[in-house]
Every structure is written in C-alpha cells, then in structure tokens.
Amino acid sequence: MERDVAAADTREEILRGTYRVLCEHGYANLSMRKIAQECGTSKSLLHYHFDSKDELLLAFLDRFLDRLDEQVTESESADPVERLETFLDRFVPGPDEHARQSFWLALLEMRQQAAHNDAFRERLARNNEAILDALASIITDGIDQGTFHDVDPDRTAELIYSAIEGARTRQATLGHERAPQTVRETIDEQLIDPLVRNGDREPGSR
Amino acid sequence: MERDVAAADTREEILRGTYRVLCEHGYANLSMRKIAQECGTSKSLLHYHFDSKDELLLAFLDRFLDRLDEQVTESESADPVERLETFLDRFVPGPDEHARQSFWLALLEMRQQAAHNDAFRERLARNNEAILDALASIITDGIDQGTFHDVDPDRTAELIYSAIEGARTRQATLGHERAPQTVRETIDEQLIDPLVRNGDREPGSR
Numbered sequence: 001m002e003r004d005v006a007a008a009d010t011r012e013e014i015l016r017g018t019y020r021v022l023c024e025h026g027y028a029n030l031s032m033r034k035i036a037q038e039c040g041t042s043k044s045l046l047h048y049h050f051d052s053k054d055e056l057l058l059a060f061l062d063r064f065l066d067r068l069d070e071q072v073t074e075s076e077s078a079d080p081v082e083r084l085e086t087f088l089d090r091f092v093p094g095p096d097e098h099a100r101q102s103f104w105l106a107l108l109e110m111r112q113q114a115a116h117n118d119a120f121r122e123r124l125a126r127n128n129e130a131i132l133d134a135l136a137s138i139i140t141d142g143i144d145q146g147t148f149h150d151v152d153p154d155r156t157a158e159l160i161y162s163a164i165e166g167a168r169t170r171q172a173t174l175g176h177e178r179a180p181q182t183v184r185e186t187i188d189e190q191l192i193d194p195l196v197r198n199g200d201r202e203p204g205s206r
Numbered sequence: 207m208e209r210d211v212a213a214a215d216t217r218e219e220i221l222r223g224t225y226r227v228l229c230e231h232g233y234a235n236l237s238m239r240k241i242a243q244e245c246g247t248s249k250s251l252l253h254y255h256f257d258s259k260d261e262l263l264l265a266f267l268d269r270f271l272d273r274l275d276e277q278v279t280e281s282e283s284a285d286p287v288e289r290l291e292t293f294l295d296r297f298v299p300g301p302d303e304h305a306r307q308s309f310w311l312a313l314l315e316m317r318q319q320a321a322h323n324d325a326f327r328e329r330l331a332r333n334n335e336a337i338l339d340a341l342a343s344i345i346t347d348g349i350d351q352g353t354f355h356d357v358d359p360d361r362t363a364e365l366i367y368s369a370i371e372g373a374r375t376r377q378a379t380l381g382h383e384r385a386p387q388t389v390r391e392t393i394d395e396q397l398i399d400p401l402v403r404n405g406d407r408e409p410g411s412r
Contacts (some may be wrong), residue, residue, distance in 0.1 A: 105321060108314065108375075155388065162376065165375060165376070169314075169317070186365040187365065
C-alpha cells in the first residue's frame with residue numbers, strides 16, 4: 001500500500017517534469033533523458049514506470065484530461081456569466097505567460113502527430129471535446145436559467161473556443177503577444193454581451 | 207530575354223511542385239530530392255534556381271503572398287456582404303478538400319518553425335496581416351457605405367479569422383472534418399447577420 005502511494009507520487013512527479021520539459025524544449029526535442037534530468041532521477045526509474053516515451057506522453061495527456069474535468073466541476077456553482085468569464089480567464093494566456101505559450105506550441109506539435117497517430121488523436125480529441133462540452137454546458141445552463149438568449153450552445157461554444165485557439169496559435173507562432181486577449185475582449189463585446197438578456201450586463205463594460 | 211522567361215517559368219514550376227510536395231509529405235519531410243522528383247527535374251537544376259531548401263521555401267511563401275494580394279484585389283468591386291462571403295468561401299475548406307487540409311498542416315509546421323526562425327516568421331506574419339487587413343477593409347467599406355453597423359473593423363476581422371484558423375487546425379489535426387464549415391455558419395449567424403443594418407439579410411438565411 002505504502003509502495004503504491006510512493007509509486008503514484010513518483011509517476012505524478014514524472015508527469016509534472018514532462019510538462020516542464022515540453023514547455024522548455026517542445027515535443028520534437030522531448031527525450032526520456034531530459035525528463036529524467038528534469039526530475040533528478042534516472043532513465044531506468046523512468047522506464048520502470050513508463051515503457052516508452054509514447055506511453056509516458058499518453059499518461060501525461062490522460063492526467064491533463066483528469067485535471068480539466070476537476071477544474072470544470074469546481075466552477076459549477078457560480079452563475080453563468082461568471083462561469084463564462086472564468087472559462088475565458090483559464091484559456092486565454094496573457095502576453096507575459098511564456099510557459100503557457102510554449103506549452104501551447106508543444107500541444108500543437110502533439111496535435112500534428114495526432115494526424116498520423118490514433119492513440120494521440122483519440123486523447124487530444126477527447127481533451128478538445130471536454131473543453132467544448134464544458135463551455136456548451138455553461139451556455140445551456142445560462143439559457144435554462146433565463147440569463148442567456150436561446151442560441152445553439154454547441155455551435156456558440158465551438159465558435160468561441162475556435163477563436164481562442166486560433167489566437168493562441170498566432171500568439172505562440174507569430175509573436176502576436178496580445179492576440180488572445182484582444183480576441184477575448186471582442187468575444188465579450190460581440191458574442192457574450194449580446195447573449196445576455198435584459199441588459200444585466202453593460203456592453204463592453206469590462 | 208527568352209532565357210529570363212524560361213527561368214521564370216521554371217521557378218514557377220518548382221514553386222508549384224513545392225506546394226504539391228508540402229501537401230503530400232508535410233514540411234518536416236520536405237526535401238530538395240522530393241521536389242525535383244515531383245517536378246520531373248534534377249536536384250542540380252533546383253539548386254541552380256534556389257541555393258537552399260530555406261531559400262526555396264521563402265520564395266514559396268513570397269509567391270503565396272503575391273497570390274493572396276491578387277485575389278484580394280480581384281474581389282474589390284462587389285458589395286460588402288458578397289465580399290465577406292467570398293472571403294469566407296476562400297478560407298473555409300470543405301470536408302472533402304484533403305489537399306487543402308494537408309497544406310494547412312504543412313503551414314502549421316512552418317509556423318512552428320517561425321517561432322525560432324526570423325525570416326520565416328516575418329513572411330508568415332506578413333501573410334497573416336495581409337489576410338486580416340483584407341478582411342478588415344471589407345468591413346470598413348461596409349461601414350462607410352452604411353451597410354454594416356459601426357464596429358471596430360480590425361477587431362471584428364481578428365475574431366472572425368481566428369475562429370476560422372482554430373477550426374481549420376481542429377479539422378487538420380483531430381479529424382473534425384466539418385469544423386470549419388460549422389464555425390463558418392455560426393460566424394454568419396452570430397457575427398455577420400448582426401453586423402448588417404436594417405434587415406437586408408434574413409438571419410440564418412443561407
């Protein structure tokens with residue numbers, strides 16, 4: 001039992017180290033050696049927990065999915081407008097958040113792998129679905145409570161999140177540091193303000 | 207003079223071959239050998255026209271920019287709503303346009319290179335600016351003619367195009383074949399319909 005806990009801790013430590021190595025070196029330059037170095041451990045201990053780099057990365061993506069689910073559950077009590085803003089806060093990095101920008105680049109690289117790797121694609125697609133579902137369920141709740149106008153929640157969620165993804169890619173690859181924040185402001189003005197019924201919310205008041 | 211024309215033709219032929227190789231093999235697997243093979247020519251002729259693979263790719267991106275400018279100029283006579291729809295048609299590939307999906311993947315790979323390569327970034331950023339400017343100028347003309355409500359053209363253009371880019375990336379990497387078309391329909395309903403003054407356009411009429 002104690003050994004299981006220790007093993008789970010070690011795995012967790014390795015997955016955290018993987019995140020840091022992905023941020024610093026990207027996916028193409030990721031190696032078991034670098035992860036071991038980052039965690040201050042040996043390559044053989046790494047291989048004891050994960051047979052291969054791909055297995056480690058799949059575990060990393062699963063962990064990432066779990067955390068996403070936890071975060072989504074956490075915020076379920078607040079009102080829909082607050083929840084939308086919390087969602088946007090979480091997925092819109094500021095111009096100085098360089099680790100998150102680098103991680104987005106690494107995630108893009110993994111998504112490119114996904115075009116040719118079924119296991120990767122399955123995880124990354126599920127990750128993407130989880131985000132879209134979380135956003136759509138906030139919008140659905142808002143409609144049910146009478147806070148939002150009656151729109152198609154799935155399509156509205158897909159439009160909002162696609163715009164954030166596009167802007168994050170432009171930020172990470174072309175150096176448009178403020179792209180996600182600018183797009184987020186325009187989402188607020190042109191998509192979320194019109195969504196809210198009876199002027200609870202002044203247009204462009206943030 | 208004739209030799210210049212022939213040389214220009216050859217360069218053009220090589221750049222077209224580069225497009226096809228990018229679509230089929232992606233950026234990571236692009237090689238001078240593959241391009242020569244695709245064009246039915248020799249590697250040495252390729253090197254006569256382009257010193258290196260990077261120089262060829264920069265020329266390719268410049269050509270790409272020139273074509274973009276031509277296309278933008280072509281459509282300048284039509285009315286703003288038509289021009290917006292033409293713009294969206296051009297940048298939203300259908301589920302069966304596999305070559306365009308593959309090319310988007312290759313462009314994404316080049317954009318990742320851009321994070322570490324100034325010459326690439328400069329070209330790709332200019333390409334991106336050209337697209338955003340074209341879209342913003344359609345919106346500006348629409349406002350000036352009284353067809354559109356008074357919005358910020360640059361921000362509206364950035365929101366629309368970011369959503370298209372995000373959806374294209376999801377299509378190319380996660381196999382969401384219809385993502386760009388679905389997002390385009392939602393752009394029509396939630397961004398473009400509300401932009402048009404005095405009900406010239408039925409909401410969701412397309």
